[in-house]
Amino acid sequence: MTTLRSLFVFLAATLVTAIATAQDSPAPASGTYVPTVLVTGANQGIGLEFARQYAARGARVIATARNPAAATDLNALAAANPRVTVEQLDVTDHAAIDALAAKYAGTAIDLLINNAGISGGAENQVFGKLQYQAFEEVLRVNTIGPLKMAEAFMPHVQASRERRIVAVSSSEGSIGKVNSARLYFYRTSKAALNMEMKVLAYQVKSKGVSVGLVNPGMTDTDLMKGLPKSMLRPPADAVRDMMRNIDTLTVENTASYWEHDGQIMPW
Numbered sequence: 195m196t197t198l199r200s201l202f203v204f205l206a207a208t209l210v211t212a213i214a215t216a217q218d219s220p221a222p223a224s225g226t227y228v229p230t231v232l233v234t235g236a237n238q239g240i241g242l243e244f245a246r247q248y249a250a251r252g253a254r255v256i257a258t259a260r261n262p263a264a265a266t267d268l269n270a271l272a273a274a275n276p277r278v279t280v281e282q283l284d285v286t287d288h289a290a291i292d293a294l295a296a297k298y299a300g301t302a303i304d305l306l307i308n309n310a311g312i313s314g315g316a317e318n319q320v321f322g323k324l325q326y327q328a329f330e331e332v333l334r335v336n337t338i339g340p341l342k343m344a345e346a347f348m349p350h351v352q353a354s355r356e357r358r359i360v361a362v363s364s365s366e367g368s369i370g371k372v373n374s375a376r377l378y379f380y381r382t383s384k385a386a387l388n389m390e391m392k393v394l395a396y397q398v399k400s401k402g403v404s405v406g407l408v409n410p411g412m413t414d415t416d417l418m419k420g421l422p423k424s425m426l427r428p429p430a431d432a433v434r435d436m437m438r439n440i441d442t443l444t445v446e447n448t449a450s451y452w453e454h455d456g457q458i459m460p461w
């Protein structure tokens with residue numbers, strides 16, 4: 195039954211995507227279910243691209259940004275698309291997360307994407323000169339923020355039809371893949387993110403909520419500034435791939451950790 199439901203959701207999503215490709219900003223047909231997606235860190239990079247692509251599919255998007263006044267591209271997207279709403283949110287501010295959840299009380303959120311993340315700066319993560327304040331900040335943004343978001347928005351997700359929570363992880367969070375000494379803070383924060391999302395997956399499975407982790411692969415955003423462009427993929431490709439994986443997320447495969455090509459990553 196659940197497999198049939200997943201197939202239906204996948205086919206419906208594919209159909210909506212096809213329509214979105216044909217029309218820039220399609221109005222959903224009357225009677226069509228319009229899912230709601232909440233994305234953190236949506237002012238630039240991967241988060242902005244999630245907002246763009248879900249909006250192009252016809253979803254309602256609640257796009258959060260630390261500093262909406264400076265979020266030029268996101269504001270332009272929202273101005274061109276009435277289904278995109280910009281909200282101010284710093285994911286380290288738990289009172290602000292609770293306030294946003296209260297503002298949206300009664301709104302079903304089909305997909306919560308914990309995307310906001312920081313690297314902590316490679317220069318702060320050199321053994322012998324480790325900058326522990328930077329470590330604390332990385333944990334607050336990359337690890338604690340997503341769990342607090344999931345906790346605060348669980349009623350909204352549970353009330354929705356698709357009931358999905360996704361965190362943007364990284365191959366750097368895979369303990370099994372570590373074979374070099376670098377990025378202590380970032381790697382630790384993403385490994386801990388993976389663990390807490392896996393625990394959460396089992397916490398909420400019986401409520402019909404599924405939880406997944408997606409790896410965008412090396413993507414051309416500010417986070418990768420300085421790396422040769424030839425090593426990086428455009429955000430549009432990374433997001434398209436992650437969305438394909440997210441579309442398959444159900445309670446049956448909850449706690450999956452996906453590489454962008456759909457392979458399962460080693461923990």
Ligand SMILES: NC(=O)c1ccc[n+]([C@@H]2O[C@H](COP(=O)([O-])OP(=O)(O)OC[C@H]3O[C@@H](n4cnc5c(N)ncnc54)[C@H](OP(=O)(O)O)[C@@H]3O)[C@@H](O)[C@H]2O)c1
Binds near residue numbers: 239259285415
């Ligand atoms: N790019 C890659 O190759 C790659 C690979 C693996 C995983 N990832 C993950 O992908 C996610 C998105 O990163 P990106 O590549 O798109 O980098 P990015 O362009 O630097 O974007 C990071 C986003 O996170 C936001 N953010 C940072 N601290 C925040 C806070 N305290 N509260 C709310 N938002 C905050 C940033 O907002 P501001 O603009 O206000 O700073 C920005 O919107 C991250 O979780 C990252 O770890 C990226």
